[in-house]
Amino acid sequence: MDELRHLFRRAADHAADYRRSLPDRPVGPPVDQSALTRAFAVALPAAPTPPEQVLTDLVAAAEPGLVATAGPRYFGFVVGGASPAATAADMLAAGWDQIAFNPVTSPAAVAAETAAGGWLKDLLGIPATASVGFVTGGQAANTAGLAAARHQVLADAGWDVERRGLTGAPPVRVLAGAERHATIDRSLRLLGLGTDAVREVPAGPQGAIDPDALAAALREAGPGPTVVCLQAGNVNTGACDELRRACDLVHRHGGWVHVDGAFGLWAAAAPTTRHLVDGLEAADSWACDGHKWLNLPYDTAFAFCARPDVHAAALSYAAAYLVGSGGVPAGADLTAESSRRARGFAVWAGLRELGRDGVAALVERCCALARRFADGLTAAGFEVVNDVVLNQVLVGIGDDADTDRLVAAAQADGTCWVGGTRWRGRRLMRISVSNATTTEADVDRTVAALVRLAHGAGEGMVH
Numbered sequence: 001m002d003e004l005r006h007l008f009r010r011a012a013d014h015a016a017d018y019r020r021s022l023p024d025r026p027v028g029p030p031v032d033q034s035a036l037t038r039a040f041a042v043a044l045p046a047a048p049t050p051p052e053q054v055l056t057d058l059v060a061a062a063e064p065g066l067v068a069t070a071g072p073r074y075f076g077f078v079v080g081g082a083s084p085a086a087t088a089a090d091m092l093a094a095g096w097d098q099i100a101f102n103p104v105t106s107p108a109a110v111a112a113e114t115a116a117g118g119w120l121k122d123l124l125g126i127p128a129t130a131s132v133g134f135v136t137g138g139q140a141a142n143t144a145g146l147a148a149a150r151h152q153v154l155a156d157a158g159w160d161v162e163r164r165g166l167t168g169a170p171p172v173r174v175l176a177g178a179e180r181h182a183t184i185d186r187s188l189r190l191l192g193l194g195t196d197a198v199r200e201v202p203a204g205p206q207g208a209i210d211p212d213a214l215a216a217a218l219r220e221a222g223p224g225p226t227v228v229c230l231q232a233g234n235v236n237t238g239a240c241d242e243l244r245r246a247c248d249l250v251h252r253h254g255g256w257v258h259v260d261g262a263f264g265l266w267a268a269a270a271p272t273t274r275h276l277v278d279g280l281e282a283a284d285s286w287a288c289d290g291h292k293w294l295n296l297p298y299d300t301a302f303a304f305c306a307r308p309d310v311h312a313a314a315l316s317y318a319a320a321y322l323v324g325s326g327g328v329p330a331g332a333d334l335t336a337e338s339s340r341r342a343r344g345f346a347v348w349a350g351l352r353e354l355g356r357d358g359v360a361a362l363v364e365r366c367c368a369l370a371r372r373f374a375d376g377l378t379a380a381g382f383e384v385v386n387d388v389v390l391n392q393v394l395v396g397i398g399d400d401a402d403t404d405r406l407v408a409a410a411q412a413d414g415t416c417w418v419g420g421t422r423w424r425g426r427r428l429m430r431i432s433v434s435n436a437t438t439t440e441a442d443v444d445r446t447v448a449a450l451v452r453l454a455h456g457a458g459e460g461m462v463h
Contacts, residue, residue, distance in 0.1 A: 233264015
C-alpha cells in the first residue's frame with residue numbers, strides 16, 4: 001500500500017503543479033499533433049509496466065498538448081476551471097471508484113447527488129419538488145429534458161411512446177428559436193423526432209426568441225403534441241428569452257416548455273442578473289451545465305424536470321438483477337447512463353466551497369469582467385456588436401478575413417485563447433468570461449495582446 005500512496009501523491013503533486021502554472025503558461029501552446037500522437041502511440045508492451053513508470057510516461061507524453069482551459073485567460077468557449085474543493089473531491093471520487101447507479105451500488109454517491117440537487121434547485125429558483133439527473137453535459141441534459149417532453153405530450157394524446165415507439169404516433173411539433181443551440185437539434189435526432197419537426201421562431205435583435213412570433217406560431221400550430229424549446233443564454237450574445245411570457249403562452253396551448261440554460265440559467269443565482277431569467281420556474285424541464293460557469297470538473301451537468309414521474313418514465317429501466325431499483329427515482333433513473341461516475345461528490349464540494357454568496361459573486365464578477373472587455377476593446381477601436389448582458393462579448397474586426405487572422409494570431413500567441421463564430425452572417429471574435437480566477441489584470445492583458453496582434457497583422461484591422 002505504500003506504493004499506492006506514493007503513486008497517488010505523485011499524481012496529485014503533478015496536478016497541483018500544473019494548476020499553479022496556469023497564470024503564467026501559454027494558454028494554447030503550439031502543438032505538433034503528429035509528434036504528440038507518436039508520443040502516445042508506442043507499441044503496447046507484452047509485459048506489465050510498473051504503475052509509477054506508466055504515470056511518468058503519461059505526463060511526458062501529455063504535457064506538450066495540454067491547453068490551459070482551467071486558466072484565467074481562456075475565453076474561447078464557456079469554460080470554467082474546476083475549483084480546488086471540487087477538483088479534490090473528484091480525485092476522491094476516482095479513488096473511491098463508486099458506481100452512482102442507485103443507493104445500493106453507492107449510498108454515499110446518491111446521497112451527495114440528492115443534497116447537491118436540492119442546493120442547485122434552491123440557487124436557480126427551480127421548484128423544490130423537481131427531479132435532478134446528474135448527466136455529462138448540456139447535450140445529455142437537453143436530451144433528458146426533451147425525452148420527458150416527448151413522453152408527456154404524447155401521453156396527453158393517448159400514445160405510450162416508450163412502449164409503442166414513434167411509428168404511427170401523433171406528430172410532435174417542436175417550436176424553437178432560430179438561434180437555439182445546436183444540441184437541441186441533435187437531441188431531436190437522437191429521440192427520433194428529427195429536425196424536420198422543428199418550426200423555427202424568429203429571434204429578436206440580440207438572438208432571444210421573439211415572443212410575438214412565438215404566440216403566432218402557437219396559434220397557427222393548433223392543437224396537438226407541442227414542445228417549445230426556450231433559451232437562457234444565447235451561445236453568442238448571452239441574451240435570454242422572455243421566459244415568463246413564453247411559458248404562459250405555451251401552457252395556454254397545452255404544450256411543454258424546455259429551457260436550455262447551459263450557462264445562462266446561472267443568472268438566477270445572482271441578484272443583479274436574476275431578472276434576465278424571470279419566470280424560469282414556470283417551465284417543465286431545464287438543462288444546465290456545472291462545468292461551465294459553476295467551475296466544476298468535467299463532465300458535470302444537470303437535467304431538471306418539474307414532473308419526476310415523467311422524468312423517470314422517459315429514462316428509467318428495470319431488470320431482475322438490478323437490486324435497489326424502483327421506488328423514489330434517483331441516480332440512473334433520471335439519466336440515460338447506468339455505469340455512472342459519482343460526479344455528485346464534486347458538485348457537493350464545489351457548492352459547499354462557494355456557498356450561496358460565492359456563486360452569486362462568481363456570476364456577477366464574470367459579467368463585470370465581460371463589460372470591462374467590451375469597454376476596453378471599444379476604446380481600442382474594435383466593434384462590440386452585442387449588448388453585454390451576461391458573460392459573452394462579440395467583437396468585430398474589419399472583414400471576415402481580418403477576424404479569422406486575429407483569432408488565429410491570438411491562439412498562436414498564447415497570451416489568451418479566444419474563438420471565432422458566425423453571427424448574423426458575419427465572422428466575429430467570441431469572448432466568454434467564465435473562470436473564477438480571471439482578474440481585471442487578465443482582461444487588460446488580453447485586450448493589450450489583441451491590440452498588439454491586430455496592429456501587427458496588418459493596417460485597417462482596428463479602426
